[in-house]
Amino acid sequence: MEAGLKPKGRERLTLWLMLTPTLIGLTFGVLGSILATLVLSFTKWDLLTPPQWTGLSNYVALFTDQKFSRALLNTFKFSALYVPSVIVVSLLVAILLNRKIRGLGAFRTIYFLPAVTSAVAAALVWNMIFAKDTGILNAIIGVFGGSRLCWICSDHILTSVLIVNVWGAIGEGMIIFLAGLTAIPREYYEAAAIDGANEVRKFFRITLPLITPSIFFMTIIATINAFQAYDYIYMLTRRGQGDSSFPVIVYSIYRNAWNFFNYGGASAQAIELAILVIALMGLYFWLERRYVFYE
Amino acid sequence: MNRKPMTLQRQKLLLDIVTYSVLVLGAILMLGPFLWMVSTSFKLPADQFGHSLIPPTPTLQNFQALFAVDIGYPNLFFNSTYISLLITAGQILTCAMAAFCFAVVHFRGRDLLFTLLLVTLMIPAQVTLIPNFIIFKWLHLIGTAVPLWLPAFWGGAFGTFLLRQYFLTVPRELVDASRIDGASLFQIFWKVYLPLAKPALAALAIFTFQGAWNDLLHPLIYLPGVPNTTLTVGLAFFQQQLILGGKYTVLMAGALTSILPLLLVFLVAQKQFIEGIALTGVKR
Numbered sequence: 001m002e003a004g005l006k007p008k009g010r011e012r013l014t015l016w017l018m019l020t021p022t023l024i025g026l027t028f029g030v031l032g033s034i035l036a037t038l039v040l041s042f043t044k045w046d047l048l049t050p051p052q053w054t055g056l057s058n059y060v061a062l063f064t065d066q067k068f069s070r071a072l073l074n075t076f077k078f079s080a081l082y083v084p085s086v087i088v089v090s091l092l093v094a095i096l097l098n099r100k101i102r103g104l105g106a107f108r109t110i111y112f113l114p115a116v117t118s119a120v121a122a123a124l125v126w127n128m129i130f131a132k133d134t135g136i137l138n139a140i141i142g143v144f145g146g147s148r149l150c151w152i153c154s155d156h157i158l159t160s161v162l163i164v165n166v167w168g169a170i171g172e173g174m175i176i177f178l179a180g181l182t183a184i185p186r187e188y189y190e191a192a193a194i195d196g197a198n199e200v201r202k203f204f205r206i207t208l209p210l211i212t213p214s215i216f217f218m219t220i221i222a223t224i225n226a227f228q229a230y231d232y233i234y235m236l237t238r239r240g241q242g243d244s245s246f247p248v249i250v251y252s253i254y255r256n257a258w259n260f261f262n263y264g265g266a267s268a269q270a271i272e273l274a275i276l277v278i279a280l281m282g283l284y285f286w287l288e289r290r291y292v293f294y295e
Numbered sequence: 296m297n298r299k300p301m302t303l304q305r306q307k308l309l310l311d312i313v314t315y316s317v318l319v320l321g322a323i324l325m326l327g328p329f330l331w332m333v334s335t336s337f338k339l340p341a342d343q344f345g346h347s348l349i350p351p352t353p354t355l356q357n358f359q360a361l362f363a364v365d366i367g368y369p370n371l372f373f374n375s376t377y378i379s380l381l382i383t384a385g386q387i388l389t390c391a392m393a394a395f396c397f398a399v400v401h402f403r404g405r406d407l408l409f410t411l412l413l414v415t416l417m418i419p420a421q422v423t424l425i426p427n428f429i430i431f432k433w434l435h436l437i438g439t440a441v442p443l444w445l446p447a448f449w450g451g452a453f454g455t456f457l458l459r460q461y462f463l464t465v466p467r468e469l470v471d472a473s474r475i476d477g478a479s480l481f482q483i484f485w486k487v488y489l490p491l492a493k494p495a496l497a498a499l500a501i502f503t504f505q506g507a508w509n510d511l512l513h514p515l516i517y518l519p520g521v522p523n524t525t526l527t528v529g530l531a532f533f534q535q536q537l538i539l540g541g542k543y544t545v546l547m548a549g550a551l552t553s554i555l556p557l558l559l560v561f562l563v564a565q566k567q568f569i570e571g572i573a574l575t576g577v578k579r
Contacts (some may be wrong), residue, residue, distance in 0.1 A: 005399050005400045005401065005470050005474075005480065005483065006400075006401050007400060007402065007480055011479060011480040011481075012402075014479070014480050014481050015396060015400055015402060015480060018392040018393065018395065018396055018481070018484070019392070019393055019396050021388075021389035021392070021393070021448060021449050021450045022389060022390075022392075022393035022412070022449070022450030022455060023450075024449050024450075025389075025446070025449030025450040025451065026408075026411065026412060026415065026450070028449075029423065029427070029446060029449045030415045030418065030423055031415075032426070033422065033423035033425075033426040033427060034418065034422055034423065036425075036426035036429075037422050037423070037425055037426055040425060040426070047429065047432065092317070093318075093321060096314045096317060096318050097318070099310075099311075099314055101311070101314060101315065101318075107318055107322060108569070109562070109565065110322045110325050110326055111321065111322070111325055112561075112565075112568075112569070113325060113326070113329065113558070113561075114325060114328075116505060116554075116557050116558060116561045116568075117329075117509075117554045117557065117558070118508065118509035118527055118553060118554055118557070119509060119511065120509070120511055120527045120530050120531050120550075120553075121332075121527075121530060121549075121550035121551075121553050121554045122328060122550075122554075124332075124530065124534060124546055124547070124550045125328045125329075125331055125332040125335070125547065125550060126328060127534075128331065128335065128543055128547075129327075129328060129331060134344035136331060136346055139346045167324070167325065167328075170325070172572055175569050175572040175573055176572060176573070178573070179572075179573035198306070199306065199310060220417075224416075224417060224419075227419065228419050228420065228421065230511070230512055231509075231511040231512070234511065234531075235511075235531060235534070238534075238535070250419075250421055250512075253421050253424075254512070254515075254516075257424075257425055257428075258515075258516060263425055263429070266425060267425055270419070270421045270422045270424070270425065271422065273419050273421060273422070274418055274419055274422045277417060277418070277419055278417065278418075281417050
């Protein structure tokens with residue numbers, strides 16, 4: 001007896017009909033689009049006049065374009081800080097919420113709320129909180145004798161963008177880590193307790209090695225999110241609100257295509273973004289074989 | 296003999312104190328922006344920059360202002376609702392069918408196809424955005440909601456992955472039993488697997504609805520004009536206008552009402568929501 005369902009006769013037709021939407025999406029929506037973007041990246045096209053084949057010039061332009069270099073650098077800076085921050089903070093919250101304490105449900109709900117909220121709505125209130133002269137954050141800092149900071153100016157914009165993005169991502173990370181933590185057999189901790197291990201030792205010897213799959217999974221999710229982070233950054237750094245500016249790759253793609261009608265250049269940037277993400281994923285999966293522990 | 300339990304007990308007490316302190320402090324940080332949003336939305340414009348959490352003179356005028364003609368809030372709300380619902384319906388239907396095929400049915404090329412689908416999860420959406428935009432422009436569909444919801448009916452890697460994870464946990468004996476009863480492939484999907492997968496379907500529905508409701512990039516590109524755009528883009532647009540007019544309070548009322556439906560759904564269906572995320576992380 002073989003497990004699973006083997007379609008017979010006319011059922012083969014049913015099977016492929018059921019898969020049709022996904023196949024269309026995969027072929028045209030994703031793979032076809034990637035190919036089209038790749039082709040477009042070698043052209044100059046404003047959608048109105050016929051596209052011109054320009055070879056590698058869009059890519060060459062990326063290396064000399066100061067604005068894009070800044071966007072690239074910002075994206076890397078942001079990702080390098082965002083990924084570890086999200087992992088450490090949500091793991092800490094998950095560990096605390098994995099203990100038998102009162103108000104567990106309430107705490108989980110509260111920590112999850114930002115993850116449900118729209119980034120646009122949340123960013124509106126964060127803008128108020130960060131405001132230099134009127135914001136509550138500077139008022140609180142003032143109470144402790146600190147001086148007012150311009151949170152959405154170029155000096156501190158990276159910090160502000162980071163705070164808001166991590167705030168919005170803790171909920172999801174917490175749940176993923178909680179799922180990993182509850183899967184660890186209790187007996188391990190009981191055995192360690194009999195051997196006289198303290199909490200710190202238990203964490204490094206049992207918890208950490210056993211949740212490496214969750215950490216790996218979160219690293220992937222957080223990296224993908226970091227490289228595509230857009231809405232909070234867009235909302236926090238738009239013009240008209242002081243001199244805040246924090247261009248990232250996605251913003252650069254958007255500006256190029258929909259503000260400057262430079263679809264070829266934007267395509268080259270999109271391809272570059274994809275190559276970076278894929279390269280990082282390759283690195284992660286290489287590291288996974290060495291450091292991730294599957295039972 | 297007496298020393299060891301004592302130290303363990305003290306260790307536990309210390310741990311409890313640390314746990315509660317950190318959690319309460321964190322909860323304040325997580326909730327703070329929401330409290331500020333609620334507080335400001337009930338303040339008079341004159342009090343908008345005051346730092347008291349309780350509005351000195353509570354008012355509902357900010358919520359009334361949303362219904363002013365130039366903002367057109369009800370229309371934006373309606374647009375967000377029907378677009379998000381269509382997207383959700385499309386995703387549930389197509390992802391469930393594909394997930395069933397990948398989880399239960401044996402066919403040639405299945406694993407290759409599924410791997411390909413998973414790989415596309417890692418491709419940034421921006422890569423596919425430009426050609427999709429061009430196609431919809433050729434079809435003269437820019438400025439309509441079609442480009443927003445139609446792709447949802449082409450399936451999706453995330454939803455398919457999520458539901459497949461759930462379908463894999465359904466006991467195989469059910470398939471065999473249904474086969475003996477003479478059920479066809481589609482009947483097994485429709486009458487056995489779909490009803491069993493209600494929690495996972497609910498989770499995906501909430502996720503998808505939330506994602507669609509909160510999306511900024513796609514509506515910004517496909518529906519840039521204010522009267523027929525979504526609530527999210529509308530709010531982003533009014534940000535500049537209202538701030539220039541010194542009406543943060545109206546902006547907060549708009550922001551609050553825009554997240555209220557999602558918060559309500561979340562509070563009601565928390566279990567599904569959380570299980571949905573947990574599902575994606577556990578089994579690989």
